[in-house]
Amino acid sequence: MSDTAYAKVNLALHVRRRRDDGYHDLETVFAFCAHGDRVEVTTANAMSLTIDGPFAAGLEVEGNLVLRAADLMGQGRGAAIRLTKNLPIASGIGGGSADAAAALRLLSQLWDIPLPPLPDQRALGADVPACVVSQTMRAEGVGDTFTAVVQVAGTPILLVNPRIPLSTAQVFAGWDGQDRGALAEWQAGRNDLESTARALIPEIATIIDWLAGQPGATMARMSGSGATCFALFDSIAARDAAHAAVLPRYWAMASTLR
Secondary structure, three states: OEEEEEEEEEEEEEEEEEOOOOOEEEEEEEEEEEEEEEEEEEEOOOEEEEEEOOOHHHOOOOOOHHHHHHHHHHOOOOEEEEEEOOOOOOOOOOHHHHHHHHHHHHHHHHHOOOOOOHHHHHHHOOOHHHHHHOOOEEEEEOOOEEEEOOOOOOOEEEEEEOOOOOOHHHHHHHOOOOOOOOOOOHHHOOEOOHHHHHHHOOHHHHHHHHHHOOOOEEEEEEOOOOOOEEEEEOOHHHHHHHHHHOOOOOEEEEEEEO
């Protein structure tokens, strides 16, 4: 059996006060594309993982988040897992978390057992619980409080990445620490990490400005800590025209929100 590890986008990302534990409170709206990586599982005597796809070369099997998710679920069971890596690595669209989430969903079906409790999912990665559900939602705190928001299913989206990995830790280290206020409606929100990411990778600014200028684009932002940027469009035709015009040196994926 197989499942899609749906690409995650942050429609808005507000970084708020620093907590006593050293983390910052976040306010974000997660949305998920209809496309992403692909995970397949079959019954086997032992646990194994193989990785293929356009971005497989940048990943190691040992310590991979998919295997960590499988070990959490497995408790001595076996499965042969194949990950087809279609999304860029360290790109702000939840690739590793989405892969782990897809593995959890599949292994729950394969072995007919419940999903792990939320604290165990969160221990794999802060975005994993949201990726397990893969539906539009608002998250607060350290990504551990979820509420439903108005759905955006069917909205055309174009993702563009300059093919430059960007470390979340590096972006947070360069963030100025200023609390710029609460997230109300995501359409009028922002990504508080965007200015730091732009300074680290100037191509981000170029891509966002280009996306914002495309006919039919209704908004353009960076997702997560970057470097993937996205634009929402008012029609499939407008999105596809922009997709056809993306510079060949960039990675791009046309999709819809689910």
